Amino acid sequence: MxxxxxxxxxxxxxxxxxxxxxxxxxxxxxxxxxxxxxxxxxxxxxxxxxxxxxxxxxxxxxxxxxxxxxxxxxxxxxxxxxxxxxxxxxxxxxxxxxxxxxxxxxxxxxxxxxxxxxxxxxxxxxxxxxxxxxxxxxxxxxxxxxxxxxxxxxxxxxxxxxxxxxxxxxxxxxxxxxxxxxxxxxxxxxxxxxPAMLPLITKETWVGDCTADTIAKAIVRIDLKKAKKLKAIGDLIFTSKGLRGPVILDFSREITPLLEKYDEVPLLINMVKGKNEDEVFQHLKKQSSLNPDYNIVELVSTLLPASVSKSLCLEVGADINKKFKEQDGQVRNNLVKIIVNTPLTVIDSVGFKKAMIxxxxxxxxxxxxxxxxxxxxxxxxxxxxxxxxxxxxxxxxxxxxxxxxxxxxxxxx
Known part of the structure; x- marks a missing residue:
């Protein structure tokens, strides 16, 4: 040879x-x-x-x-x-x-x-x-x-x-x-x-105010008719421009192909370990009775990190200085909805430059x-x-x- x-x-x-x-x-x-x-x-x-x-x-x-x-x-x-x-x-x-x-x-x-x-x-x-x-x-x-x-x-x-x-x-x-x-x-x-196994960029900018927080066992779904059955569960981390964490790294492989097709991919994220609207409402009502001096942000913070709680309250137009029962009824309903299904819109990814696979x-x-x-x-x-x-x-x-x-x-x- x-x-x-x-x-x-x-x-x-x-x-x-x-x-x-x-x-x-x-x-x-x-x-x-x-x-x-x-x-x-x-x-x-x-x-x-x-x-x-x-x-x-x-x-x-x-x-x-x-x-x-x-x-x-x-x-x-x-x-x-x-x-x-x-x-x-x-x-x-x-x-x-x-x-x-x-x-x-x-x-x-x-x-x-x-x-x-x-x-x-x-x-x-x-x-x-x-x-x-x-x-x-x-x-x-x-x-x-x-x-x-x-x-x-x-x-x-x-x-x-x-x-x-x-x-x-x-x-x-x-x-x-x-x-x-x-x-x-x-x-x-x-x-x-x-690109797959990589961070995602969202249209919503409020995520940038929550970068110090990790949401354990978040449930992420794609809000598109043809992708309704797709979901992932895991730790979620907010970044200055969007989302990362194990659940996002895993789920990104399903999202990047859809981005190319639709330009935007709407997500619904449950950050309260799968609780539904009634369970969240009853929790807030109970905590409001136990902690009558809590304002709306402090009350929601019994479920979510303070920065995320404040952002979601602001998203639905709540007066963050008032208590839960002092809010408009529609605001309370919208707050419960956004806690259970937080809508975020993926508009881009960091691309192959940071894709692990x-x-x-x-x-x-x-x-x-x-x-x-x-x-x-x-x-x-x-x-x-x-x-x-x-x-x-x-x-x-x-x-x-x-x-x-x-x-x-x-x-x-």
Missing amino acids: KKDEYDVIVIGSGGAGMIAAITSRKLGFKVLLLEKLPTLGSKLKATGGGKCNLTNTLSNDDFMNSFGRNGKFMIKAISMLDKNDLRDFFSSIGVQTDTKDGFRIFPVTHNSSTIINALEKELHRLEVDVLCDVKVEKILVDGIKTTGVDTSKGEFISSNIIVATGGLGFPMLGANGDGYSFAKELGHKVTDLY TRGGVSLKEINPETMQSKIIDGLYFCGEVMDLDGPCGGYNLQWSFSSGNLAGHLYK
Whole structure:
């Protein structure tokens, strides 16, 4: 075998790419890992706010169901490397993990550098050839079979190419969609791409007065006829321009496609743990009796943070210096309604520049779930975020990257 000839070439050094390279090398293949940035694992470094949420404690079935209708595509990959296998793998390369909240699993250091350093050390131990600062320009094919790659440092020969280039999120960390371009050039369909797992911007400006507060277990619904069944529950955080927090990061994957279609996406948010209008009214009435000196803001603050209470009172035209019973009847009714279903209008997102994941990607219909190999080009494999499969916050997407990378690295034909 010539110096520039390999059994497998892996493009991209995120979680999927590094584990694909490690898996292939352990099976005895000669492996080249190519990364266009100067260092490995740049986007992995930002995962989970830098803490690297590797996976979670869900059963395999529940884990896959969290990805929706495409979850079944993961059966083979997850069966070969599930949460327990992943923890065992990291333990074998010197990384211990823990789950302080009983759900999310992190390295005990809660530092993504621990993961990157361990993977890099394992690549070196296995003598995987790693080249950074090398941009792949084109995947070379002969008919319907891969033959190598053309790069900024010349051609490298291989009959097996694994594309692990990630999505479009965080372009400052190297994301530019080159994997999608490779796929399209080789005849693959790439579905529409949207930023996901990111903050949202609202038309309403009062949210900017509530940035110090977190709403636990908020229920967020989309107020559009075709999306009435969609909802999410979780912690909500107000920002100077809109919304974020776990519930928004999860739900944004449903909202960004609608933004493109409608320009504005109306939301209804229940910030009182699912209480209905009658329950809220009775609560306010009771608290008013118990605290007769409370003004309307102080009264609503028995349900919500003070800043949010004041904003909602002002939204319905309440006199914030008066008591609940001193308000106009319609004002009281409107206040109860806005507490139970707070309307907010999403007009934009922060876009791919701060999107943790990409919704959409290389069509799963053209990838064999048993091997991760292309159904169009022999020797072409995909893994990780470049495919049309994404999940919620909480270690789902990184587990999928590792599992799919491991399966692709086996080079099943």
